[in-house]
Amino acid sequence: MSDSLPLPNGHWPALDPGWVWLCGAGPGDPGLLTLHAVNALRQADVVIYDALVQEDILSWAPQAEHVYAGKRGGKPSAKQRDISLTLVDYARKGKRVLRLKGGDPFVFGRGGEEAQTLVQHGVPIRIIPGISAGIGGLAYAGIPVTHRDVNQSVTFVTGHDQSGNTPSSLNWKAISEGSQVLVIYMGMKHAAQITRSLLEAGRTPDEPCAVVCSATTGDQQVLETTLSQMATDIDASGLEPPAILCVGRSVLMRQVLDWQGMMQGEAPRDVDPLGRGRPAEAS
Ligand code: SAH
Numbered sequence: 593m594s595d596s597l598p599l600p601n602g603h604w605p606a607l608d609p610g611w612v613w614l615c616g617a618g619p620g621d622p623g624l625l626t627l628h629a630v631n632a633l634r635q636a637d638v639v640i641y642d643a644l645v646q647e648d649i650l651s652w653a654p655q656a657e658h659v660y661a662g663k664r665g666g667k668p669s670a671k672q673r674d675i676s677l678t679l680v681d682y683a684r685k686g687k688r689v690l691r692l693k694g695g696d697p698f699v700f701g702r703g704g705e706e707a708q709t710l711v712q713h714g715v716p717i718r719i720i721p722g723i724s725a726g727i728g729g730l731a732y733a734g735i736p737v738t739h740r741d742v743n744q745s746v747t748f749v750t751g752h753d754q755s756g757n758t759p760s761s762l763n764w765k766a767i768s769e770g771s772q773v774l775v776i777y778m779g780m781k782h783a784a785q786i787t788r789s790l791l792e793a794g795r796t797p798d799e800p801c802a803v804v805c806s807a808t809t810g811d812q813q814v815l816e817t818t819l820s821q822m823a824t825d826i827d828a829s830g831l832e833p834p835a836i837l838c839v840g841r842s843v844l845m846r847q848v849l850d851w852q853g854m855m856q857g858e859a860p861r862d863v864d865p866l867g868r869g870r871p872a873e874a875s
């Protein structure tokens with residue numbers, strides 16, 4: 593066990609041999625790990641991690657074997673079963689198994705499938721939620737996922753399904769009409785198709801949008817654009833996944849809440865992004 597990461601006093605659960613803990617690692621910044629995740633990292637014999645887990649986080653489990661089980665976005669998920677069965681194998685060998693996944697394990701992360709396989713094989717599990725990129729990643733870009741003057745609902749959407757295509761099960765018209773703010777995961781590859789569907793369904797071309805790449809990491813980049821320009825701007829920018837696409841007026845809040853920019857010395861912009869008055873003035 594590593595002593596380098598003290599946990600506050602308290603009763604932290606033991607990761608017992610033969611158990612698998614499915615744990616979210618957050619969007620990237622190690623500071624966004626939960627204390628349960630740190631507790632798990634300290635005890636694991638083996639950490640089975642996916643492509644979006646930052647290497648620094650693995651160094652918090654120096655005693656453990658580190659096993660990469662990443663999958664590239666959009667590829668058929670033939671390997672998913674192998675990953676789940678690998679977890680079963682390690683558990684049956686009596687290992688303390690930590691399955692570490694980017695963001696939250698149950699948000700577009702196939703955590704539910706892995707957990708189901710484990711349960712079906714009689715392997716005891718614990719689920720440790722994490723901060724999902726669609727919430728925490730936007731916060732690091734200065735975009736509140738809800739804001740009283742903008743939205744009373746938010747819709748999380750995946751930009752591609754198991755076959756790698758834009759999910760055919762999605763009713764873009766209903767989403768377009770019913771979602772004040774959309775947060776799209778895995779949307780880079782099909783950005784043109786997604787934006788076209790939304791425009792055809794009646795969203796306005798100049799609706800504010802943001803593309804937040806490698807959110808919360810040292811490589812974070814944010815592109816501010818509009819719905820009609822988003823796909824073109826993504827192509828022109830050369831930005832790479834992972835990225836969260838956000839469609840909606842909450843993106844405007846970044847004009848005053850880009851705290852990362854301010855930390856780097858940018859002056860706060862003296863604007864009223866929503867035209868509703870400043871909070872102290874508004875009711
Ligand atoms: N379980 C994860 C999502 C896994 S799906 C979560 O809760 O965040 C993978 C997608 O998540 C990526 O294609 C991207 O859309 C998004 N994503 C994950 N980490 C990200 C990051 N640091 N920055 C931007 N997008 C990220």
